[in-house]
Amino acid sequence: MNRKQFVVGTLSALVLLTLAFIPLSSQQGGGTYDPWIDTNDDGIIDVYDLQAMGSIYGTSGTPINKTDLLLELESRVSALEAAGSVTNIRLAAGAIPFNSIYRLTAEMTTSTSWIDMPSMSISITLNRTSHLLIFFTTMAYVGVQSDFLWVRAIVDGLEADPPRVYLGYAQYWDSLAANFYELSVPPGDHTVKIQWKKSLAAGYTYVETRTLNIIALPA
DSSP states (O other): OOHHHHHHHHHHHHHHHHHHHSOOTTSOOSSOOOTTTOTTOSSOOOHHHHHHHHHTTTOOOOOOOHHHHHHHHHHHHHHHHHTTOOOSSOOOTTSSOEEEEEEOSOEEEOOSSOEEEEEEEEEEEESSOEEEEEEEEEEEEEOSTTOOEEEEEEETTEEOBSSOEEEEOOSSOEEEEEEEEEEEEOSEEEEEEEEEEESOSSSOEEEEEEEEEEEEEEO
16 A cells, blocks of 8 residues: 555545534534524524535624623513503503494484484593594495485594595495594593485485494504
8 A cells, every 4th residue: 555545545534434423414412502503493403504604604794792682672572561552462451442333223214414323323432642443334225216325423523534425326225334534532532423314305215234333543
């Protein structure tokens, strides 16, 4: 055996011994799992993580103190919770005031002036200035051709926006809806109701299954 063959054989043996002592990706080493090193978040520190770290070996930048970062995030979440704000952890009961009502009975009107729609009045209590979102749906029937059903929302005696909406003139039962809003409503108890009327004095207009929903959002 010449010197060259001896060197090649020795290097080959060293490589084989090194490979024999390298843990496989499914084997655990002697250390403790560190999620900061688990670059692909698969729960295992393996060759893929080493490859990712090796690809950025020698680079430089601004270091981050991960402990300080976590403490800062925890402090901000605690501050939001203390202020009663909405967080991704939980929403306090009653944080968003709302109320709703529905009725199944049929009602009829011949009025061409605004009158209260039966059983479509509810109250809501606000702890701070809020914007009210008002949602109204109903099944309706207009008995005369070219007649219209009009509705509006009243908040504490005043028209909400938009001031009035006509829902249709179909001479058959149809599902109709209208949305209203009232901005910067002060804290306290408030009443919201739906009023209705028709365009023509002749004939009748009916509503049946109907729902009124109110949601208050911070102003």
